[in-house]
Amino acid sequence: MKFSILIVNWNSKDYVRECLKSIRDTWNRGGLQIVVVDGGSFDGCDQMLAAEFPEVDFVQSPHNVGFGRSNNLGLGSVTGDRVLLLNPDTVLKPGALEELTGAFDKLPAAGLVGARLLNTDGSLQMSCVMPFPSPWGAATDCDQLRRRWWRTKGPVAGSAPVEVEAVSGACMLMETGLLRKLGGFDPRYFMYSEDLDLCRRVSDEGLKVYHVPCAEIIHHGGGSSKTRFSRFSVVMTREAQRVYMQTHHGAAGALSYRFLMASSALARIAAMSGAWLLGGRGRRETSRVALWKWWAILRWSIG
Template sequence: MDLSIIIVNYNTRELTLKCIHSVLASTPSYSYEIILIDNASSDGTIQAVEEQFPQVTCIANKENVGFSKANNQGIKIAKGRYVLLLNSDTVVQTDTLDIMLRFMDAHPTVGASGCKIVLPDGSLDKACKRGFPTPSASFYYAFGFSKLFPNNPRFNQYQLGYLDADQEYPIDSLVGAFMLVRREAIDQVGMLDEEFFMYGEDIDWCYRIKQAGWVNYYYPRTQIIHYKGASSRKKPYKIIYEFHRAMILFHKKHFQRQYSWPINVMVFAGVGLKFVLSLIKNKLRPAR
């Protein structure tokens, strides 16, 4: 088996069906399998997938175990030389899988790669190519400096906005919406860290992969569509909480020992402030 495609679903039935259909409509010259992990959805996703796509391997969890743990469930039974994390709210092009696997086969030092990801309006999903969230990178991103100075490398260490999205290059971090990982890299660094519930696990994985000597690579010779939720909608408290908890967890795990205590205090205080501001901003949003 060449490729194992892992899709985690939580109450995104129609998007998940659309995602699977796009994969099955693709034309790769490689063998692949699709593994769907459902986190206790209440929208009948598992039944619909089993009826419409019997070739898909389904795992039905009795509770929402989070993105990391669900993906790890899929990785544990995956048979492919490569593992692809693919969000349920994405649509791949007919040649996406073929292009990406040919790239990986031709570049054995690349541990993980990602393609260009666009939003439904055609704009770039900026998360598809990122730097690591160092204290300075996180500060400039969290407090808007990256938006004010989009072409300045100093202020865009995280989203790398100064780099051409249509050019290929090694980067620090990819995004879990589409992340193609070599089996040897997984065997070396381990699976996703399940301490991260639904954010930060992809950055943490990329950090460990790069630390182990592999290259993380952005390869925009193909692209996918990512249907993210509308920004005008209110977000559940848990989503806001887990996003900021992931920031703290990543810093503690990888950066805390590298910096002095005043820097660490400023980081934790900054994340706390950002968390409060996000809650206020979310409360002021219209429901739809």
């Protein structure tokens, strides 16, 4: 069976090179098509591919239309029976593709499967498996609660494939026909939460989403707690979650999410203000960054 890998690039040419090298080094069975879409970054990715990976099919988007729409654009060039949606900042560990494709063949009613994602340092990336968000859960989300969810309900490291609610869009394998039937990613999501929405729609088809822990992939960009959030990413995350609530929980759910998000922001601003006033130099800098983030969220919530 032929399958395809679809990668969306946006100013990530060097990551794309590393990703493609890992695919070349870990897959030697043939029958593989790779499609790379450049989302309007024009960073020289096309030239790099022509020189180093001439077998790759390249699609140029004239504008940055977002992660989901760029994947939908590349889907038109996919020829495989199955398609692996893969982030450019990933590196496949040996056997990852075989484990994913093999699991898909064996798992009952499989609609979509995802891999175990690791941070650059080899630690677990908790976002590789997610529950479907509710207005309350999304508004109160934090690292501590996420770790608690993993301890109580998350898949166990090294276990067999397990059914989950959602997996990260950094690595998703599914039937090409199903993805086309669903219309690809919902174009209303520019970035963030489109993976949750797709998993939800797969489940609505009566199919199952699985996490395959023995398929390990390094995802450089997804797990750093040191990341400094831009206002754009902070606001886009919340707006994407609002679209998800509107779609799957109705107008009341979207309104509840905004209200709860504003309440959460006010509480955290109060807490961080105290930490900023009473903390030392390092604590004050951490609190300053957190204050800036939650002020941006508050402005979005009441805007």
